[in-house]
Amino acid sequence: MSVRAGAAVGLRCVACGRLTPVADDLYVCPGCNANVLVEYDLDALKKSWSRESLTKSGDRTLWRYLPILPVSARLEGPPVGWTPLVAAPRLSRELGLSQPLLLKDDGRNPSASFKCRASSVALKRAQELGRTLVTGASTGNAASATAVLAAAPGIRTRIFVPKTAPRAKIAQLLTFGAEVLAVDGTYDQAFDLCLEATRRFGWYNRNTGFNPYTREGKKTVSFELCEQLDWQVPDLVVVPVGDGNILSGVWKGFVEFQRLGFIDRLPKLLAVQAEGSAAIVKAAAGDGVIRPVSGDTVADSISVSLPRDGDAAVKAIRESGGFGVTVSDTAILAAIGEVARGAGVFAEPAAAASWAGLKEAVRLGLVDPAWRIVALITGNGLKDVASAMKTAGEPRLIPPDAGVLDTLFPEG
Numbered sequence: 001m002s003v004r005a006g007a008a009v010g011l012r013c014v015a016c017g018r019l020t021p022v023a024d025d026l027y028v029c030p031g032c033n034a035n036v037l038v039e040y041d042l043d044a045l046k047k048s049w050s051r052e053s054l055t056k057s058g059d060r061t062l063w064r065y066l067p068i069l070p071v072s073a074r075l076e077g078p079p080v081g082w083t084p085l086v087a088a089p090r091l092s093r094e095l096g097l098s099q100p101l102l103l104k105d106d107g108r109n110p111s112a113s114f115k116c117r118a119s120s121v122a123l124k125r126a127q128e129l130g131r132t133l134v135t136g137a138s139t140g141n142a143a144s145a146t147a148v149l150a151a152a153p154g155i156r157t158r159i160f161v162p163k164t165a166p167r168a169k170i171a172q173l174l175t176f177g178a179e180v181l182a183v184d185g186t187y188d189q190a191f192d193l194c195l196e197a198t199r200r201f202g203w204y205n206r207n208t209g210f211n212p213y214t215r216e217g218k219k220t221v222s223f224e225l226c227e228q229l230d231w232q233v234p235d236l237v238v239v240p241v242g243d244g245n246i247l248s249g250v251w252k253g254f255v256e257f258q259r260l261g262f263i264d265r266l267p268k269l270l271a272v273q274a275e276g277s278a279a280i281v282k283a284a285a286g287d288g289v290i291r292p293v294s295g296d297t298v299a300d301s302i303s304v305s306l307p308r309d310g311d312a313a314v315k316a317i318r319e320s321g322g323f324g325v326t327v328s329d330t331a332i333l334a335a336i337g338e339v340a341r342g343a344g345v346f347a348e349p350a351a352a353a354s355w356a357g358l359k360e361a362v363r364l365g366l367v368d369p370a371w372r373i374v375a376l377i378t379g380n381g382l383k384d385v386a387s388a389m390k391t392a393g394e395p396r397l398i399p400p401d402a403g404v405l406d407t408l409f410p411e412g
């Protein structure tokens with residue numbers, strides 16, 4: 001007997017469309033090995049769940065969406081989700097937009113990144129399966145979110161990260177008790193190693209774009225946006241993209257709320273990738289087929305050569321009527337300071353790419369200035385201060401001597 005996955009009724013293949021019943025160790029389509037989407041009986045759910053019941057919920061975490069999550073209870077531990085929407089009127093004016101740009105600051109999650117959403121749902125699924133050891137490979141944030149959130153429920157974690165992951169992310173992993181395997185290679189190699197370990201040892205695997213339950217956590221950001229905007233769907237949602245799992249999750253969230261009748265339209269999605277790591281944007285603009293790239297960018301979180309949720313991501317861009325843009329590392333680094341000074345939000349490079357990408361889309365004439373736009377800020381800048389310092393520069397060094405003050409500030 002398989003353990004039920006909350007209200008899920010099956011897993012639908014992204015490629016061949018086959019619906020497979022939920023099973024304990026089933027991650028991908030048994031027919032063609034492609035990724036699967038968790039499916040719910042939305043017609044049945046419609047009868048018991050409404051906008052009104054949701055609005056009355058006092059739960060200010062992603063667990064307010066439990067009726068449409070693949071688990072039967074919340075994960076014990078620090079609150080995840082319900083992150084603030086920060087208005088950025090100065091940034092809007094800079095782009096000539098008529099409505100304030102809104103930044104969804106997911107750096108406020110317990111591990112300081114969006115990935116808490118995914119890890120909390122995947123960890124709860126592992127717990128409901130009776131698993132006590134969870135493994136994952138990550139550019140850094142998915143892993144640190146897993147380690148942070150596994151602490152309270154007492155789940156062991158065994159994590160593969162490229163040894164080049166920013167120190168703050170590795171510090172989080174070690175401090176929160178993960179067993180860390182720093183791979184002398186790329187994220188893609190760490191990913192493959194972790195998959196092999198799962199095949200050999202049967203550890204529960206939380207990998208992005210492999211475990212279908214991560215997307216379920218990620219979709220909650222769209223639910224929050226609908227509620228926080230009083231059910232007014234944004235015209236454009238800007239998403240920084242690596243494996244494409246956030247993007248496919250964001251899309252799934254809006255589509256499910258539309259099918260439930262909670263919203264009456266869908267946004268366009270703007271996928272932003274770094275120039276050196278743009279497999280999804282290239283595929284979306286071309287024949288739709290994902291081909292590996294070098295995966296080379298300063299934005300470590302979106303440095304991916306073979307995106308693991310590429311097909312679903314390309315589909316999401318196309319179905320939304322949206323588009324992709326690429327941005328240079330120089331533009332990404334500059335964007336860190338621009339978002340900080342322009343809106344009071346500290347973003348790590350991948351998250352700052354949202355703003356850099358929106359600017360690029362405006363420059364290319366892809367954005368209607370009247371649109372209501374939300375940009376996802378997916379990770380906090382303190383995650384990678386070395387990158388911030390590349391653009392911020394060094395402070396002025398002065399002697400500890402009061403006399404220097406008059407020299408420095410002759411006019412006060």
Ligand SMILES: Cc1ncc(COP(=O)(O)O)c(C=O)c1O
Nearest residue numbers: 141242243244245246301378379
């Ligand atoms: C801060 C941040 N932004 C964006 C992404 C991209 O998400 P995905 O790999 O699902 O496309 C990640 C993934 O690690 C991330 O950590």
Ligand SMILES: [Zn+2]
Nearest residue numbers: 013016029032
């Ligand atoms: Zn299939």
